[in-house]
Structure formats: structure tokens, C-alpha cells
Amino acid sequence: MEPVAVIGAGPFGLSTAAHLRARGIPVRVFGEPMVSWRAHMPEGMLLKSTPAASNIDAPQPGHNLVDYCDAAGIRRLVTDEDIVPVETFVAYGEWFRQKLVPDLERVRVVSVDRRGSGGFELKLDSGELFTARAVVVATGLSGLAHLPPELASAAPDGPTPTGPVSHSSQLHDLSRFSGKELIVVGAGQSALETAALAAEAGAQVRVVARGKGSVAFGAPPWTQPRLRPESPFGRAWSLWALSYYPHPYRHLPPQARHFLVRRVLGPLGAWWLRERFEGKVQVSEVSRIVRSGSAGGHPALAVQTLDGRVEELSADHVVAATGYRVDLAAMDFLGHELRTELAVSRGTPKLGAGFRSSVPGLYFTGLPAAASYGPVMRFVCGTEFASPRLVRHLVGARG
């Protein structure tokens, strides 16, 4: 039988592959295991998600983060007050892969095209061509780093760690900014944690964030309201519904879906980051960045202050911690014809039941599925909802 191809070896790809293998479905899995976490997040980062929300879903018990801690002989990470270091999470993902997806192929998929007789033809960067009866796209954050246009003019050749402007996904070792002045643009956990880590490494850091009160931190677990239901993201009815009942999400009007993906679980620092940030990092809350460029060989930003003045800020380097945008156009491994055939909504694939796209046999999971199944798909805990459902649909579709 032709295999199913899973493109991606982050939490979503590994989880989907484990579920397919458990069903006895032939599967080929491609990608660099846990590369987003290993290479595109800062060294020394701590996960914002709690241990309970950091499990990669498996078809059989014994593969949660706490099981990894036991197997590795390290302190168990269980309560909401336990904080997960990124290095532990990477090692957990690698352990999960060795146990459940041992035959992963560390190869890039260069192209996916539909075959006239049904199924797909894939080309690998090893030069191999092969056919698959179905394809699951689990490429996560890869290639989707977003640089807002107002920062693009300071980086005419695109963001790079050695140029005037980088994207946060390009920085792993922040110690290189020791003794330097750094501007970090953004107000999400990635911006605030990058700023704190760079300050701890000896940089002089300023966060530039849009809107009054935009730099804020969550409440510690022991102060969460007890009468609201628990969810992986804290106690609130809205978070509980989005976490455990994402089914109806794709039936909401498109405006509501796109709005919720951006706003729910939006920019907010983790509760434990506050004391490492406040007093160590300068903050400029502005109404907007008017333009960017360079001054005396350094990147410079003109910002409109909250009271309407225009101020110039400059530093040795600017980090755009401005997140990720799903855009099918950036998934250039999907053949042109396939991309034009796919039903999309604001650049994201429109998904139906079981995470299927409008092209039979083509599935999307993880971040590209967030516009259809809600913000929980942006996080590791989304694997619990996504993987069993996607695989159930795929198996059923086998006929």
C-alpha cells in the first residue's frame, strides 16, 4: 500500500505520525526533529505553557512529559508552578520520536504535486521521487516568520542576525549582544523573554510595543479564579471552550475566526517573567512605528508616541519579535497547481472535518489549522485534539 507522507517533525508531525503508525498505516515522516525549538528559539528559554499543556499526544499511554522526566531520571515537571526549560522539551520530543517514530527521515520535501490517478507525487531533496496516497502538512512555524512592512525598510535584504534587523526566530544565542544596545519590537512572550534573556546576557535592551499597557504579564497560577473552569491556558470559560471544544470553531464567520486566532491567547508575558523583566528592560509603549531606516550605520525607528509626538530611537540591532503569519504562498513546496486548487481564507487553508483541505487526501495540522480550529492549534496541547481526529478521518477516507 502507498504510504501517507507526513511533512514535519515538530510536535504536530511526530504526534500525527505516531497515531498513523499505531493504526498500522504505512507512513513516511520527513523533517528535522524539533528544529523550531532547537534552533529558532533562544537558548535558555522557558516554556510559557505548563507541563500539563506541553504533552505531545500519543496513541498509547506513557509518552507524556512526566513520563519522559521519569525515564530520564530528572525532576518530575507536573504542577502549574513547574516551569519547563526548552532544552528539556527538545529532549522530550527526541525521546518521543525515538520511541514512536523511529524511522523518521531527516530530509526536506521539495515539492508535492497531485497525481492524475489520485494521490500525490513528492520530491525529496535527496532527489528521490515517490508517491503517497495522502499528505499531512505539519510544517509549523517554518518559513512563516513575519516582518511588518514598517520594519522592512531598515532591512532591505531581509532580516538577518548579522544585519541591522533580525526576526526573533533567527536568534538562538543572545550572548552575542552583550555590551550592545538592542531594540526588541513586540509585546508577546517571545519579545519579552528575548528582551529579558538579552539583558541578562549583558545587553542594554528596550522593548518597543504598540499601545498603552501592551506590555503585561499573566497572573500566577495560585491567584487564578477558582470558580472558573481549568484549561491548559488558565482558568476562564472562553479558554476552556476553545481548548476542549474546537469542533464548532470552523463554523464561525471568517472575520470572527481570524480575529479570535489573533486575539485570544494574544500578547502577554508569562507570570514568572515579570521579575526578570521589570527594572531590567526599558519599555517604550508607542502608538505606532512610523518608519525605519538607519542613522550613522545603526538601525533607527521613528515612532509616534502615545501623545502624538514623533521620536527617533536607535540601537546596534533591532529584533522583530513580531510572530508568524500563515500564508500558503510561503509554503513553496506545495506545487503551484495544488496551491491554486486549495480553498483558502486570508492565505490560510480552509479545513473541513478531520483537518482535511479542499483537495482530497491533503491535510493540514498545527499552526496552518488555527484559522479553522482555533488558537489551541498554535500550541503543543492542540495535538490532543488534532492528531486522533485527523488520523480517524484519513483512515476512514481510505475506504
Ligand SMILES: Cc1cc2nc3c(=O)[nH]c(=O)nc-3n(C[C@H](O)[C@H](O)[C@H](O)COP(=O)(O)OP(=O)(O)OC[C@H]3O[C@@H](n4cnc5c(N)ncnc54)[C@H](O)[C@@H]3O)c2cc1C
Ligand atoms: C518563541 C516561541 C515560544 C513558544 N512557546 C510555546 C510554549 O511554551 N508552548 C506551546 O505549546 N507552544 C509554544 N510555541 C508554539 C510552538 O512553537 C508550536 O506550538 C509548535 O512548535 C508547533 O509544532 P509543529 O509541529 O506544528 O511545527 P514546528 O515545531 O515548527 O516543526 C516544523 C517541522 O516541519 C519541518 N519542515 C518544514 N518544512 C519542511 C519541508 N519542506 N520538508 C520536510 N520537513 C519540513 C521542520 O524540519 C520541522 O520538523 C512557541 C513558539 C515560539 C516561536
